[in-house]
Amino acid sequence: MMPNNTTRSSPAVADYQPEVLFLEEGVEEYPLAREVLSRLPEIPRREFQDISILTEQMRHSRYDVFGAGKKCLALSRFKGSFLKKCPGVSPGMVCCNYYVVNLSKNCIYDCSYCFLQDFLENNPMQMAYVNVEDLLRELEEVFARYPDRNFRVGTGELTDSLALDSIVPYTAYLLPFFNQQSNAVLELKTKSDQIANLLNHPDPTNVVVSWSVNPQAVIDLEEKGTPSLAQRFESAKACLDKGYRVGFHFDPIILIPGWEDAYRQLVNILCDSLPIAKVEWVSLGSFRYRPALKSIIKNRHPETRLFTSEHLPSKDGKFRYLRPLRNHAYETIRNYLKCRAEKLSIYLCMETREIWEGVTGKTPRSDEKLGQFFDL
Ligand code: SF4
Numbered sequence: 001m002m003p004n005n006t007t008r009s010s011p012a013v014a015d016y017q018p019e020v021l022f023l024e025e026g027v028e029e030y031p032l033a034r035e036v037l038s039r040l041p042e043i044p045r046r047e048f049q050d051i052s053i054l055t056e057q058m059r060h061s062r063y064d065v066f067g068a069g070k071k072c073l074a075l076s077r078f079k080g081s082f083l084k085k086c087p088g089v090s091p092g093m094v095c096c097n098y099y100v101v102n103l104s105k106n107c108i109y110d111c112s113y114c115f116l117q118d119f120l121e122n123n124p125m126q127m128a129y130v131n132v133e134d135l136l137r138e139l140e141e142v143f144a145r146y147p148d149r150n151f152r153v154g155t156g157e158l159t160d161s162l163a164l165d166s167i168v169p170y171t172a173y174l175l176p177f178f179n180q181q182s183n184a185v186l187e188l189k190t191k192s193d194q195i196a197n198l199l200n201h202p203d204p205t206n207v208v209v210s211w212s213v214n215p216q217a218v219i220d221l222e223e224k225g226t227p228s229l230a231q232r233f234e235s236a237k238a239c240l241d242k243g244y245r246v247g248f249h250f251d252p253i254i255l256i257p258g259w260e261d262a263y264r265q266l267v268n269i270l271c272d273s274l275p276i277a278k279v280e281w282v283s284l285g286s287f288r289y290r291p292a293l294k295s296i297i298k299n300r301h302p303e304t305r306l307f308t309s310e311h312l313p314s315k316d317g318k319f320r321y322l323r324p325l326r327n328h329a330y331e332t333i334r335n336y337l338k339c340r341a342e343k344l345s346i347y348l349c350m351e352t353r354e355i356w357e358g359v360t361g362k363t364p365r366s367d368e369k370l371g372q373f374f375d376l
Contacts, residue, residue, distance in 0.1 A: 015166075016108045016163070016164065016167070017040065017043065017167075018040070018043055018071055018072055018073035018126065019043070019044075019071040019072065020043065020044050020045075020046060020071070020072045020073070021036075021037075021040060021043045021044065021045045021046070021072075021073050021074075021075070022045075022046050022047075022048055022054065022072060022073070022074035022075070022125060023045055023046070023047050023048070023074075023075050024047075024048055024049070024051065024074070024075060024076040024077060025047055025048070025049050026077075027075045027076065027077065027130050030077075030130040030131055030132075030133075032130040032132055032168070032169075032170075032173070033075050033130040035169060035172075036073075036075060036128070036130070036167060036168050039166075039167050040073075040167065043073075048074075051074070051076055054074075055122070055123065055124055055125070058072070058124035058125070059122050059124055064300065065121070065122055065123075065124045066106075066116070066117055066120060066121055066122075066123065066124075066300075067110065067300060068124065069106055069120075069123055069124040069125045069126060070106060070107070070108055070110065070126055071126075072124065072125040072126060073125070073126045073128060073167075073168075074125040074126065074127050074128065075128055075129075075130050076127060076128070076129055076130070077129060077130065077131045077134075078102075078103075078129035078131060078134070078135075081138060082101040082102065082103070082134070082135045082138055082139075083099055083100075083101055083138060083139060083142055083153070084099065084100055084101075084102075085098075085099060085100075086098035086099065086100055086154070086157070098152050098153075098154060098187075099151055099152065099153045099154070100153070100154050100155070100156075100157040101135060101139075101153060101154075101155055102129075102155075102157055102158045102159075103128070103129050103132070103135065103155055103159075103170055104126070104127060104128045104129065104155075104158070104159040104164065104168070104170075105120060105123060105126075105127040105158045105159060106120055106123060106125065106126040106127060106158070106159060107126070107159050107160050107163060108126065108160070108163050108164060108225065109160060109163060109191060109223065109224065109225045109226045110224040110225050110300075111222060111223045111224065111226070112221075112222045112223075112224070112297055112300070112301035112304040112306060113222060113252055113254075113287055113289065113297065113304075113306055115289065115290070115293060116158060117293060117296045117297065117300060118290060118292050118293040118296055119158070120158070121296065126164075128164070128168045132170065132173045132174075136173065136177050139153070139177070139184070140177075143181055143183055143184050146183075147182075147183060148183075149183060150183050150184070150185070151181075151183060151184040151185070152184075152185050152187060153178075153184060153185070153186055153187065154186075154187040154188075154189055155170065155174070155186070155187075155188060155189075156187070156188065156189030156190065160189070160190050160191060160192055161187075161188035161189050161190045161192075162188055162190040162192040162194045162195065162198075162209075163190065163191070163192040163194060164194070165192075165194045165195075165196075165197050166194050166196060166197075169197050171188070171197045171198060171201070172197060172201075174186055175197075175198070175201045175203070175207060176201075176203075178205075178206040178207055179203045179205045179206055179207075181206055184206065185206050185207070185208055186206060186207050186208070187208045187209075187210060187247075188207070188208070188209045188210070189210050189211075189212065189249070190209065190210070190211060190212070191211065191212050191213075191223065191226045191227060191232060192226075192227060192232075192235070193227045193231040193232065193234070193235040195209075195235045195238060195239055198239055198242065198244065199238060199239075199242055204239075204242055204243035204244040204245075207244055207245065208244070208245040208246070208247055208280060209236070209239045209244050209245070209246055209247075210246065210247035210248060210249055211232045211233075211235070211236050211246075211247075211248055211249070212248075212249040212251055213229060213232055213233075213248055213249070213250060213266065213270070214229070214250070214252075214253075214254065214266070215229070215256075215259075215262035215263060215265060215266045216228065216229045217256065217262055218254050218256060218262070221256075221303070221304070221305060222254060222301075222304060222305070222306065224301075229266070229269065233269065233270065233273040233274060234273075236248070236273075236274060237273060237274050240274060240275065240278055240279075245280045246274075246278070246279055246280060247279065247280045247281045247282065247283070248270065248279065248281075248282045248283070249282075249283045249285065249349065250263070250266070250282060250283065250284050250285070250333060251283060251284065251285035251286075251349055252285055252286060252287040252288065253284060253285065253286045253287065253329055253330075253333065254287050254305075254306065255286075255287075255309055255321060255325065255329060256305060256308075257308075259329070260332060263329075263332070263333050263336065264336050267333070267336040267337055267340055268336075268340070270282075271340040271341060276340065276341040276344065277341065277343070279341075279344065280345065281344070281345040281346065281347060282337055282344060282345075282346050282347075283346070283347050283348070283349045284330050284333060284334065284346065284347070284348050284349065285348065285349035285351070286320055286321055286326050286329060286330070286351075287306060287311075287320070287321065288314075288318040288319065288320045289311075289318060289319050290317065290318055290319075291313075291317075291319065294307070294319075309321055309325070310322060323354075323355065326351075326355060327355060327358050327359060330348060330351075330355065330359040331359055334346055334359060334360070346360070347360075348360070
């Protein structure tokens, strides 16, 4: 049973269904596309040949192109290379040696701080690439070419890794593939409770599922349409029980009035809800944004409390809370976690070397357990 203060007041996007399904000519050849179509028999369909013409038409016919795009699911082929290095590799930032594959773009949730609002500002749809066989072929080649390197691959850069999994079941392809690898781990990053495919799959080998969490007060205000904190922890517990490795991202940490109590409570709920000794790691990252995102957030989420504190640009051009405040927040939350779980691995996400050293007293590579993780 979860404590009462983790229940939410605003509705989550349960059982998402798009209003329109856009199909690139020929995608029905792919088994995944046929699977999606069988799950959405009632949804109106429109075929297209050229995605750029379609997106151009849609951009001009709408207000809040990005928000409206969440209701239009497009199935297409991805024609480039899927695997790329995590964009956290930017000037002055410590890199956590992570690769991303973008099978999907946009997200059914609508968090006020989401960088996709700027990054995909004019993208008027929820895009799902259905040529997963091409991705698996590419991964197999790369993993075989570098047998001494360990790959940590995430699917949650431009989307939530699991939110659409009941409609577009990527995990049905990815899990069996990663189960067979000797030098690669899949990380599914999510706020979702869509874990049915994970629980039905017999083998959790080489799969880490990680949940982004925040105090319920922040979820209610800034993470529209997402499952509650209780639902996320229940899903994480079920995955742990099934044998999956599980991690948590306290990210973005948002310094609301009374944040110390809110995050202390979050740590307590986490440690009371799960066998914390079995959790792989917790990452900490504070709210950050590129300058162009601010006006988009203010327009799309007028009720947001994100800008009640001062932010300054860092070396990578993103705005963050002032360094002493970030340091204080990381130290405070890290102490809460260490008090409840002394051996827990905690790392900082998208932070400068100075902050790493200030908060943890070391860089990731000098920490034995995190060293394994970062030197992959
Ligand atoms: S869950 Fe992630 S990808 Fe989806 S809207 Fe929120 S921040 Fe963006």
